[in-house]
Amino acid sequence: MPRTPRQDRARATVDAIVEAGFIALSQRGPAATTTRHIAEIAGVGVGSLYEYFENKEAIFNVMSQRFIKDTVAMIKPLTPTLVRMPIDAAIRTLLNEFKDFLEMNDGRYLKCVRHAMAVDFELHLDPLFQVLNEVIMRYLMSHPETLQIRRIPAMAYIGINGGIFAVIRHLSDPDPMISFDELADGLAAMIGHYITQELKEREALAASET
């Protein structure tokens, strides 16, 4: 039965364990990350891990949650800036920020994210999808003419999924066929062209109705 920490001392060990988890996972990979290792890096006895975590998996879970929380915290403050930009610039900016974020701390997050995704694909990613949907909604509000385009939910779904996984895959690829800039430019152009084309079609439709 894992307990919740009451004293600062205990909260510090929990933090140290999670931090050690990130370090061990990024250094050795998931298979070679043992409880002894995590404990050693955290400067803590093995038994202590089980005071606050059900098992090793639970440590990975809160690591995953913390990663998503940090990602959301990184994106949220960008919203006001993004909604003021042209769509293609906004997408490029967002992708580059995400890239830099993943490469922080010697790529620690990037190295961890694949394994984290494997542990649970749907659960922890949710807040990230929510905040990105929020960004999109605000964008649409700030550009009312875009509200008439079709398939907004589908485009959001595709754009978010495509964006996240394309970036992660690209950064993980030792020999990518295209540069990161080409990737970002491509995604931006794809969405940009979609919107342009939709607006034209709507316009033509409106004209033919009068």
Add this chain to the structure above:
Amino acid sequence: MPRTPRQDRARATVDAIVEAGFIALSQRGPAATTTRHIAEIAGVGVGSLYEYFENKEAIFNVMSQRFIKDTVAMIKPLTPTLVRMPIDAAIRTLLNEFKDFLEMNDGRYLKCVRHAMAVDFELHLDPLFQVLNEVIMRYLMSHPETLQIRRIPAMAYIGINGGIFAVIRHLSDPDPMISFDELADGLAAMIGHYITQELKEREALAASET
């Protein structure tokens, strides 16, 4: 030292082990899939696993390779049909075939694919990327006017990644915001609009040059 099977009997056990791996993994998930389990389902002694596989991971690896091989075998014969279709219909068809393929055998592949991806993200996926690139190249050849659009490599990269991961995520999502048809329609429209818009821009450019 794992050996390679010489006799038919041995090849049958190897097959049974891999098959059992798929069954165990889809029934119990990666964490609960033990070597005893796999051996039991395969109707084989535990020791036999290690006759032909370095370790448990190696079993998962050939499962992953077999999955990709089956996927490629599913896609390849579709190529001639796909290249004759309008782009949006081609994309919808491909996505639906992929969906049906993943849901075969009571969703066995779908249940396995997440874990398989985690084990190695880049290596085994390669043949799938190759065959999809091949499909795209043939498509472009069959529709010469599309050869003048820009960012073809980036679009292929984004389309393939976006397509694969969007489908897997959607099928894994217990409560998706959009239907599968909306997803497929969205991807088709996104690419379709991109091409339309590009062709228009190329055309305008050509006209202004004369």
Add this chain to the structure above:
DNA sequence: TGATTTTTCCGAATTGAATCCGAACAAGCG
């Protein structure tokens, strides 16, 4: 065919990592 070699199969024994547990240590509190 019978002998010999190679291949295959097995499951008890070993190994090592994950997890448990109870003693020892610190903090808050009267």
Add this chain to the structure above:
DNA sequence: CGCTTGTTCGGATTCAATTCGGAAAAATCA
């Protein structure tokens, strides 16, 4: 200070992965 509660620890335990040595089956040979 005694008492209760929270915290830490690392040896003991458990359980899955892997090894090993020999028995059974098939292939090859004389």
